[in-house]
Amino acid sequence: AQKVTQAQTEISVVEKEDVTLDCVYETRDTTYYLFWYKQPPSGELVFLIRRNSFDEQNEISGRYSWNFQKSTSSFNFTITASQVVDSAVYFCALSEARKILTGGGNKLTFGTGTQLKVEL
């Protein structure tokens, strides 16, 4: 069975601080995808990134960066120089890749989310 753990329930930082959101996953599949989603107060889920299990290269997108370490089953998310607009709940999720690649769909297993509050 797949499982995603986000141990940090809530994090508060002051604007311009760097913050890392942790994500640890469990799966018996050798092929899988990992995701991060942002859920601002408006409630809509915003896709941030997808990473497949064969690609351990870290990724940077503006102030966002992701560190995927297969050896520790972790896929951590760092926001550099945080801003008030980053305040949201962030979800890490896991899905089998095989069905996705063959055109099928498979359910996402979500963590319970980390509430990030960025204050002035």
Add this chain to the structure above:
Amino acid sequence: GAGVSQSPSNKVTEKGKDVELRCDPISGHTALYWYRQSLGQGLEFLIYFQGNSAPDKSGLPSDRFSAERTGGSVSTLTIQRTQQEDSAVYLCAVKETTNYGYTFGSGTRLTVV
């Protein structure tokens, strides 16, 4: 998201009543999912539709919950004899073929009083 429209955005119903929640993907997607998000919780998978295949109903919490997808597009989630524990945000999602991500609708906030 822009690719998925859900209605109503909010629904208040009395305990014991039936409700229907609608999901309308704006563009064609073969895979469609329903999730539930209870207050302060993560997202819980309910059901998914894939083309003409039989839906995966493994996440439905009870037989009071059912869903259908007509014509490979619009989907309706029905909850019969609603209970207070059904209060949650119900989210619909479609799988994108471009980046293999999932696009979520804005959800329906259901409150059972």
